[in-house]
Amino acid sequence: MTQGDAEPIRLPMAELQVAKAADRQFQLPKEPPTEDYRKLLFELEAAGEIEVLRVPEPFVEVDTKFGRKKKVPLENTWHHKSCGQCGHIPGYSTSIFWLNREFGFNYHDPREQTSCTAWNYYASSTSNPAAQAAVACRNFAQAKLDGYFPLIHCGTSYGHYKEVRAQLLHHPELRNQVRKILARLNLPFVFPEEIVHYSEWVHVMREKIAERQVRDFSSITVTVHPACHYHKLVVEDAIYDADLYDGQRTAIVSGVVTALGAKVADYSTWHDCCGFGFRHILVSRDFSRSFATIRKIERMKEEADPDVTLTHDTGCVTTLDKSQFSTQAHNRNVGIPVMSDAQFAALSMGAHPYLVCQLHWHGVDMKPLLEQMGIDHEKAWKEFEEVADKLEKSPESYLTWEEV
Amino acid sequence: MNPIYKDARYTEVPYEEKLKLFDAVKSDMRYPHELHGCYECGICVAACPSARFFDFSPRVFAQTMAREDVHSFYELLNDNVWDCSQCFSCTCCPRQNNPGGIITIMREVAVNDGLQSAKDALQAYSRIIYKVMSTGTQVSPDMLQPDFFPDWGPDVRDVSLNLDVWRRAIPPETMHTVELAWDVSEKTRLELYMIWKLTGNLEMIENVDEGLYMILEEVMEELLEEHGYDIDDFDNILED
Numbered sequence: 001m002t003q004g005d006a007e008p009i010r011l012p013m014a015e016l017q018v019a020k021a022a023d024r025q026f027q028l029p030k031e032p033p034t035e036d037y038r039k040l041l042f043e044l045e046a047a048g049e050i051e052v053l054r055v056p057e058p059f060v061e062v063d064t065k066f067g068r069k070k071k072v073p074l075e076n077t078w079h080h081k082s083c084g085q086c087g088h089i090p091g092y093s094t095s096i097f098w099l100n101r102e103f104g105f106n107y108h109d110p111r112e113q114t115s116c117t118a119w120n121y122y123a124s125s126t127s128n129p130a131a132q133a134a135v136a137c138r139n140f141a142q143a144k145l146d147g148y149f150p151l152i153h154c155g156t157s158y159g160h161y162k163e164v165r166a167q168l169l170h171h172p173e174l175r176n177q178v179r180k181i182l183a184r185l186n187l188p189f190v191f192p193e194e195i196v197h198y199s200e201w202v203h204v205m206r207e208k209i210a211e212r213q214v215r216d217f218s219s220i221t222v223t224v225h226p227a228c229h230y231h232k233l234v235v236e237d238a239i240y241d242a243d244l245y246d247g248q249r250t251a252i253v254s255g256v257v258t259a260l261g262a263k264v265a266d267y268s269t270w271h272d273c274c275g276f277g278f279r280h281i282l283v284s285r286d287f288s289r290s291f292a293t294i295r296k297i298e299r300m301k302e303e304a305d306p307d308v309t310l311t312h313d314t315g316c317v318t319t320l321d322k323s324q325f326s327t328q329a330h331n332r333n334v335g336i337p338v339m340s341d342a343q344f345a346a347l348s349m350g351a352h353p354y355l356v357c358q359l360h361w362h363g364v365d366m367k368p369l370l371e372q373m374g375i376d377h378e379k380a381w382k383e384f385e386e387v388a389d390k391l392e393k394s395p396e397s398y399l400t401w402e403e404v
Numbered sequence: 405m406n407p408i409y410k411d412a413r414y415t416e417v418p419y420e421e422k423l424k425l426f427d428a429v430k431s432d433m434r435y436p437h438e439l440h441g442c443y444e445c446g447i448c449v450a451a452c453p454s455a456r457f458f459d460f461s462p463r464v465f466a467q468t469m470a471r472e473d474v475h476s477f478y479e480l481l482n483d484n485v486w487d488c489s490q491c492f493s494c495t496c497c498p499r500q501n502n503p504g505g506i507i508t509i510m511r512e513v514a515v516n517d518g519l520q521s522a523k524d525a526l527q528a529y530s531r532i533i534y535k536v537m538s539t540g541t542q543v544s545p546d547m548l549q550p551d552f553f554p555d556w557g558p559d560v561r562d563v564s565l566n567l568d569v570w571r572r573a574i575p576p577e578t579m580h581t582v583e584l585a586w587d588v589s590e591k592t593r594l595e596l597y598m599i600w601k602l603t604g605n606l607e608m609i610e611n612v613d614e615g616l617y618m619i620l621e622e623v624m625e626e627l628l629e630e631h632g633y634d635i636d637d638f639d640n641i642l643e644d
């Protein structure tokens with residue numbers, strides 16, 4: 001056969017019936033492509049291996065990435081705090097507690113809690129899966145003993161515990177190690193039915209928060225930064241909503257902003273990380289600073305010019321906020337206040353900006369934003385200073401919930 | 405086996421030594437979940453923050469491991485592994501790879517082997533390891549010092565000047581501390597120390613920072629003894 005007689009090579013494109021881009025519509029897969037971790041957890045429970053800590057009533061069911069439902073408890077929650085929030089941005093955790101108190105929800109703020117220690121795990125790797133799983137399960141066992149269900153404040157704890165869950169589900173040898181450790185600690189081997197992040201609680205509470213809103217946010221433009229460890233590290237059980245971004249991006253944070261009547265503004269690096277880096281933010285901050293300002297803050301400024309950027313994780317608030325100060329020396333286009341969805345929601349319901357939201361621990365100037373929210377920040381700061389003066393004079397005293 | 409690249413580094417390190425570490429990564433129980441092969445498409449690189457500011461590429465990690473290139477692996481282990489941000493943006497990989505997860509394992513192998521490059525990378529970080537291992541919380545209010553965070557602006561100075569009063573001016577009782585993020589109970593710290601001992605975590609620290617190891621061992625021994633425990637009763641169960 002000469003070359004001219006050769007049959008043309010037939011590419012299989014016609015049979016594939018791929019719709020043209022213009023005709024395509026985003027649709028969830030008919031079947032989730034991932035395993036159902038709850039099914040596996042309950043199988044292990046039935047086999048007598050572990051006990052599954054049930055999500056307590058009342059709970060709200062929401063859609064996750066591939067269309068499965070997830071239960072988010074409203075109360076009886078064991079607040080698994082975040083070291084970066086409590087240590088460096090204390091108004092973050094305080095606002096979560098304040099919201100729970102405003103709704104009269106029963107919760108527990110334990111002293112018998114360690115961090116997930118995953119900041120260190122991702123920064124230095126001076127740990128191993130058995131230790132990390134044991135730390136997680138020690139906290140969960142304590143939550144069970146206290147009679148509450150864990151609500152995770154930190155995005156990294158949330159992502160890491162989901163990693164731990166996958167490892168425990170698939171590795172009997174790891175389960176044996178953790179079982180041995182917990183036996184030495186005299187603790188039960190329990191794992192929660194769902195790993196629930198506080199921002200998921202804010203999300204399911206958003207309409208109720210909006211009903212109690214006393215400050216008008218309609219003139220406020222917000223950019224949202226979703227935390228990588230929330231929606232990229234174990235993608236399965238992050239919340240998605242067909243009405244937000246057509247279900248293609250996580251609905252977290254954007255949902256509450258919309259419910260509160262503020263405007264969510266998009267920008268091109270929405271999917272990018274904040275630059276935290278775990279090790280970098282502590283000992284190699286030139287990287288974190290460069291990434292946060294050049295890839296995130298400047299993009300937001302140029303494309304959306306927001307009044308505030310909201311996020312839902314410890315490291316993201318820290319990196320996006322604290323990175324802005326010194327870059328002014330290089331004439332970078334910065335100056336966006338940064339806070340969490342919990343602080344934003346609390347402010348909408350009338351929380352004090354300093355006594356509750358503790359905004360004086362943040363870096364970027366919040367005053368223009370507070371004015372836009374209708375808050376007299378000078379008066380509010382005077383009220384904070386009066387409290388501080390009183391506390392200074394009596395070294396054994398503390399600000400109480402009743403006073404705020 | 406000789407390295408195949410003209411500009412190969414670490415040619416003085418025996419192949420067997422490199423292979424030992426390569427095999428340690430490959431035999432980790434997490435490894436089969438993290439790498440399934442690589443299209444070399446570079447999607448992970450586009451999503452990677454570290455790739456933008458360092459000479460760093462998650463694709464190179466995936467490729468190197470998939471190709472079983474032991475020499476290049478050893479270079480990455482020493483020269484690149486600590487640049488990763490551990491953000492896991494690279495999980496957008498169309499082959500369901502997790503280059504960041506491969507890197508977590510590689511770092512652990514580097515620490516366990518006491519590589520000098522790991523020691524160097526973690527040198528400035530040891531006080532943080534001390535904090536999290538001894539208290540159960542990683543960062544604390546008293547770390548907010550202007551000399552540690554000079555680039556974070558004047559609010560760090562304000563916080564450090566007013567630290568005691570400002571911490572007491574926070575409503576949740578668990579947060580009235582300056583040395584810990586929250587007040588971790590002694591019982592919980594004790595249980596944490598047992599976990600570190602039972603999982604050989606202290607030995608990991610010994611591999612990279614002997615001084616830190618000795619301090620941590622002493623702190624833990626003291627609390628355990630106070631509660632009637634002998635630190636030597638908590639052998640590493642992972643060696644069983």
Ligand code: SF4
Pocket residue numbers: 441442443444445446447448449462463466467496497498499500501503
């Ligand atoms: S690891 Fe995945 S995303 Fe990266 S180059 Fe390979 S196939 Fe592509």
Ligand code: SF4
Pocket residue numbers: 448451452453454455461462487488489490491492493494495503504505507
């Ligand atoms: S985990 Fe590491 S390799 Fe992956 S995207 Fe983040 S910085 Fe890049």
